[in-house]
Amino acid sequence: MPVSRTPSSTKHRPDIGYHTGMEPEAIFVLSSLLFVFSLALTLWIHSRQHIDTALPGPQELGNEGDLPELCVVVPARNEGRNIRRSVQALLAQDYPDYRLVVVDDRSRDETEQILAELSARDSRLKVVAGREPPAGWAGKPHALTLGVEACPGEPPAEWLCFIDADTFAAPHLLRSAVGLAGRCQADMLSILTDQELGSFWEKAILPLVFTALSVGFPADQVNDPHRPVAIANGQFILIRRAVYEAVGGHRAVRSEIAEDKALAERVKHSGYRLLLADGRHAARTRMYTSFAEIWEGWTKNIYLGMRDRVGLLLFGAFTCLTGALAFPLWPLAGILWLLSGGGLPAAFVCLQALVLWAVLLYLRIRTARAMHIHPLYALTFSPGLLVFAAMMMASIYNVLSGRGVKWKGRVYR
Numbered sequence: 530m531p532v533s534r535t536p537s538s539t540k541h542r543p544d545i546g547y548h549t550g551m552e553p554e555a556i557f558v559l560s561s562l563l564f565v566f567s568l569a570l571t572l573w574i575h576s577r578q579h580i581d582t583a584l585p586g587p588q589e590l591g592n593e594g595d596l597p598e599l600c601v602v603v604p605a606r607n608e609g610r611n612i613r614r615s616v617q618a619l620l621a622q623d624y625p626d627y628r629l630v631v632v633d634d635r636s637r638d639e640t641e642q643i644l645a646e647l648s649a650r651d652s653r654l655k656v657v658a659g660r661e662p663p664a665g666w667a668g669k670p671h672a673l674t675l676g677v678e679a680c681p682g683e684p685p686a687e688w689l690c691f692i693d694a695d696t697f698a699a700p701h702l703l704r705s706a707v708g709l710a711g712r713c714q715a716d717m718l719s720i721l722t723d724q725e726l727g728s729f730w731e732k733a734i735l736p737l738v739f740t741a742l743s744v745g746f747p748a749d750q751v752n753d754p755h756r757p758v759a760i761a762n763g764q765f766i767l768i769r770r771a772v773y774e775a776v777g778g779h780r781a782v783r784s785e786i787a788e789d790k791a792l793a794e795r796v797k798h799s800g801y802r803l804l805l806a807d808g809r810h811a812a813r814t815r816m817y818t819s820f821a822e823i824w825e826g827w828t829k830n831i832y833l834g835m836r837d838r839v840g841l842l843l844f845g846a847f848t849c850l851t852g853a854l855a856f857p858l859w860p861l862a863g864i865l866w867l868l869s870g871g872g873l874p875a876a877f878v879c880l881q882a883l884v885l886w887a888v889l890l891y892l893r894i895r896t897a898r899a900m901h902i903h904p905l906y907a908l909t910f911s912p913g914l915l916v917f918a919a920m921m922m923a924s925i926y927n928v929l930s931g932r933g934v935k936w937k938g939r940v941y942r
Contacts, residue, residue, distance in 0.1 A: 553871065553872075553874045553875075554874065556874065556878070557874040557877060557878060560859075560863075560877075560878045560881055560882075561877075561881065563859075564881040564882075564884075564885060567855075567885055568884075568885055568888060571885070571888060571889055571892065572888070572892075574740065574744055575740065575892045575895075575896070577740075577743040577744050577747045578739075578740060578743045578896070579748070580721065580748040580805070580806065580807040581748070581749065581752075582709075582713070582748070582752060582804060582805070582806040582807065583806055583807040583808070584702075584705040584706060584709055584720060584806055584807065584808040584810070584811050585705050585708060585709060586701075586705070586810055586811075587699075587700075587701040587705075590701060590704060590705060590708065596624065596625055596626065596704065596707055596708075597686075597687040597688055597707065598626050598627070598628075598682065598686040598687050598688070599624060599626070599627040599628070599686050599687070599688045599689075599690055599703060599707065600627065600628045600629075600630065600677070600680035600681075600682075600685075600686035600688070600689055600690065600770075601619060601627055601628065601629045601630065601690045601691075601692060601703070602630050602631075602632065602673055602676030602677060602680070602689065602690070602691050602692075603615065603616070603619070603629070603630070603631045603632070603676070603691075603692050603693070603694055604632050604634055604669055604672035604673055604676065604691075604693070604694065605631055605632065605633055605634060605636060605640050605644070605694040606633075606634035606635065606636055606640075606659075606668065606669075606672070606694075607636045607637055607638045607640060608636065608638075608640050608694035608695065609636070609638040609639040609640045609643060610818075611694050611695045611697075611815065612631075612640050612643050612644065612694050613643050613647065614697055615692075615693075615694050615695065615696060615697055615698075616629070616631060616644070616647050616654065617647070618697045618698045618699075618700075619692065619698055620647075620651055620653060620654065621700050622698065622700055622701075622702065622703045622704070623700050623701055623703075623704055624703040624704050624707070627686075627690075627703060628653070628655070628680055628681055628682060628686060629653055629654050629655065630655045630656075630657060630676045630679050630680055630681075631644055631654065631655070631656050631657070631676075631694075632656075632657045632658075632659050632672040632673070632675050632676045632679075633656060633657070633658055633659055634659035634668060634669075634671075634672040635658075635659045635660070635661070644656045655679060655681060657675055657676060657679045659671075659672050659675060660675070665783060665784055666783045666784065667783065667784055667785060667786050667788065669763075669786070669788055670779040670780075670782055670783050670784075670785060670788045671779075671783070673691055673779045673788070674778065674779045674780060674783075676691075677689060677773075677778065677779070685770055686770060687769065687770055687771075688707060688710075688767060688768070688769060688770060689767070689768050689769075689770050689773055690703065690706070690765075690766070690767045690768075691763065691765070691766040691768075692764070692765055692766075693763060693764045693765075693814070695764075695814055695815050695816060696722055696764045696765060696812055696813070696814045697812065697813045697814070697815075698811065698812050699810070699811045699812060701811060702765075702808070702811040702812050705808075705811050706718055706720065706765070706767045706808070706811075707767065709804075709806060710767055710804065713802070713804055714802060715802045715803070715804035716768065716769050716772040716796060716801035716802045716803070717761065717766065717767070717768040717769070717772065717792075717793065717796045717797075717801065717802070717803050717804070718766070718767040718768075718804045718805075718806060719760075719761035719762045719765060719766050719767070719789070719793065719803075719804070719805050719806075720762060720764075720765045720805070720806050720807065720808030720811070720812065721762055721805070721806075721807055721808060721809060722762065722764050722765060722808055722809060722811075722812040722813060722814045723809035723810070723812065723813045723814070723900075723901070724739070724813070724814055724815075724816065724900055725813050725814065725815040726900060726901075726902055727815075727818060728818060728819060728820070729909075730819075730820040730823055730916070731817065731818070731823065732897075732900075732902045732903075732906045732909070733906060733909035733912060733913035733916070734823055734827075734913045734916055734917060735816075735817075735823070735900075736893070736896050736897060736900050736902070736906070736913075737910070737913050737914055737917050738827060738917060739900075740896065741845070741917070746758055746760040748805045751793075751803065751805045752803070752804055752805055754797070754802060754803075757797075757798070759790070759793040759794040759796070759797040759798065759803055760789075760790050760793055760805070761789040761790060761792060761793035761803070761805070762789060762805075763787075763788065763789030764812070764814050765808065765812055766789060766792070768792075768796070772796060772801050775799070775801075776792070776795040776796055776799050776801075777795065779792070781795060782795065785833075786829065786833045787830070787833040790833075824920065824923075827920050828920050828923050828924055828927070831920060831921055831924040832924040832927050832928060839925065839928055839929070842921055842924065842925055842928075843925060845921055846918050846921035846922050846925065849914050849915075849917050849918035849921065850914075850915070850918040852914055853910075853911045853912075853914035853915040853918060854911075856885075856886065856889065856910065856911055857911050859878075859882040859885075860879060860882035860883055860886060862878075863875060863878040863879035863881075863882050864879055866878065866879075867879055889910065890907050890908070890910075893906075893907035893910055894907045
């Protein structure tokens with residue numbers, strides 16, 4: 530009886546194609562196409578982070594002459610951790626003529642006591658007690674409206690400035706911002722602030738979040754009056770009072786939690802000049818200090834910014850999840866294929882994966898240094914991206930289920 534023999538060409542077939550049903554050549558072509566696409570996408574994403582416009586530094590500021598009157602409004606809800614440092618920094622501004630109003634938005638921590646102490650020491654600080662928002666109002670727009678109404682002086686200040694209580698100003702911030710707005714003939718100016726990152730998850734997640742924001746809202750498009758893209762960073766907004774009133778102020782965006790973005794859209798779409806600038810040398814922000822705060826805060830932000838663009842949100846979640854898994858598995862699969870006898874095609878797949886990893890790590894190291902964190906945090910790309918994808922999927926669920934989001938003790942839908 531003849532003995533059946535397996536041809537030598539298939540008897541010992543250790544390559545990956547044996548397990549996938551694909552020929553080695555097909556795997557190599559597929560890997561090459563993915564390499565070109567992934568490299569181009571990676572470079573394009575990181576190119577969006579650049580901002581051409583920046584606040585002038587203190588050494589660039591000269592004698593600006595008579596600066597316009599300015600009223601600064603700070604909303605504070607349960608900001609006992611930050612409010613002292615924030616207010617003291619604002620009282621130390623080198624701006625010649627400004628008024629400072631802080632709205633204590635019914636805080637349940639020590640915010641009220643700290644503000645009372647600070648206002649007793651410095652008469653320039655006016656503290657306003659917040660009230661329960663009327664039906665149809667979100668908390669922050671209501672607090673900001675109360676602050677504007679309480680701005681002292683006649684005639685009213687020419688400019689309004691809104692600063693979050695977790696943002697800490699350098700002494701030249703107001704003078705730099707007003708000077709840049711005047712020089713660029715901007716009606717509304719917002720800046721990106723430097724981020725203070727302390728915990729592991731802050732350093733792993735937030736650099737990825739800010740990279741994603743630069744893709745969704747590139748500064749060159751925000752600053753182009755002919756493009757519809759509009760956004761502002763509520764940590765710092767400077768706006769002409771006449772323009773603020775012309776677009777309806779915060780009353781016009783009363784129901785918006787992302788009131789900064791909504792106000793920027795009203796300003797730009799009404800034909801006024803919106804400007805987004807790099808202000809990292811002039812202001813620092815400590816947004817969140819724990820994983821729980823990051824999850825609550827950014828799930829809320831993603832939900833509010835993308836609830837009308839669920840398709841794009843789904844695409845973003847899928848892309849992040851794919852990237853988080855593909856970047857570590859691709860070189861690993863190539864190395865295993867090479868070790869099992871994959872030959873030259875396997876070697877090229879390994880090379881492609883390693884080149885892509887090298888480019889990605891270089892770009893993430895640059896981002897880490899720009900955010901003042903250790904370059905080794907570039908290696909947290911995959912776990913950080915997995916969490917970011919999970920936050921987007923949680924936001925998708927909140928949109929589709931109508932559940933909404935909870936923020937500072939209030940639920941918004």
